[in-house]
Amino acid sequence: MLITLEGIEGAGKSSQVEPAAGFVRAAGRACITTREPGATDLGRRIRRILLDPACTDMNPRAELLLYLADRVQHVEQVIRPALARGQVVICDRYVDATLAYQGAARGIAPQLIERLHAIVLDDWRPELTVLIDIPVEVGLARAWNAVHRGERNGDETRFENENRNFHERVRQGYLDLAAREPQRFRVIDGNRTPGEVARDLQAVIADRLHLPCPDGGGNR
Ligand code: TMP
Numbered sequence: 001m002l003i004t005l006e007g008i009e010g011a012g013k014s015s016q017v018e019p020a021a022g023f024v025r026a027a028g029r030a031c032i033t034t035r036e037p038g039a040t041d042l043g044r045r046i047r048r049i050l051l052d053p054a055c056t057d058m059n060p061r062a063e064l065l066l067y068l069a070d071r072v073q074h075v076e077q078v079i080r081p082a083l084a085r086g087q088v089v090i091c092d093r094y095v096d097a098t099l100a101y102q103g104a105a106r107g108i109a110p111q112l113i114e115r116l117h118a119i120v121l122d123d124w125r126p127e128l129t130v131l132i133d134i135p136v137e138v139g140l141a142r143a144w145n146a147v148h149r150g151e152r153n154g155d156e157t158r159f160e161n162e163n164r165n166f167h168e169r170v171r172q173g174y175l176d177l178a179a180r181e182p183q184r185f186r187v188i189d190g191n192r193t194p195g196e197v198a199r200d201l202q203a204v205i206a207d208r209l210h211l212p213c214p215d216g217g218g219n220r
Pocket residue numbers: 009035036037051067093094095097098099101102159160
């Protein structure tokens with residue numbers, strides 16, 4: 001089972017990945033965590049290019065293809081083998097990030113992204129995608145605070161440097177994707193404490209994996 005977490009900058013996904021995996025393991029299921037871009041040796045090199053704030057003149061289609069290159073390597077080297085071993089895979093970002101960032105925000109036609117995804121990734125989709133939704137000003141403030149506190153690498157701020165409208169388009173792109181595929185998506189309000197978000201996330205995962213439900217969880 002492939003589960004993906006999505007959201008804008010500062011939504012809090014990355015700090016939710018490990019607790020969510022711990023919850024799955026505590027319920028007796030093998031589980032790995034991974035992320036895009038940058039989960040493989042090749043991917044880490046691609047990530048450096050993609051997130052480098054000095055790369056100011058990257059063509060949007062070149063950017064798209066670099067994300068796809070990272071994803072192909074990631075799926076073949078990490079995700080597919082883990083699923084074949086029967087493990088649950090929780091992945092921080094996947095194809096919906098491409099549709100939201102390169103599609104909705106950069107303006108690349110979603111049909112092109114979908115076609116490329118179908119060709120190079122056999123149209124491989126997660127079974128569950130959790131969107132942690134948060135207002136742009138809250139997310140960006142959190143993201144920059146993390147950079148200033150040294151918790152996030154200042155060499156990885158190419159997207160944080162985009163203007164507010166860009167991030168509003170990413171957020172709306174994600175919400176539109178969630179509305180189009182209500183079976184696959186669950187939307188969680190990220191503008192709360194990490195503990196509250198974690199509880200909702202566990203409830204959503206428990207529901208999909210048929211695990212015992214944690215107390216007090218809920219989702220919309
Ligand atoms: P993160 O590891 O902190 O989430 O940073 C990854 C950045 O890359 C984030 O700004 C979103 C962006 N991104 C895309 O633009 N397209 C994609 O397909 C993926 C996976 C990420």
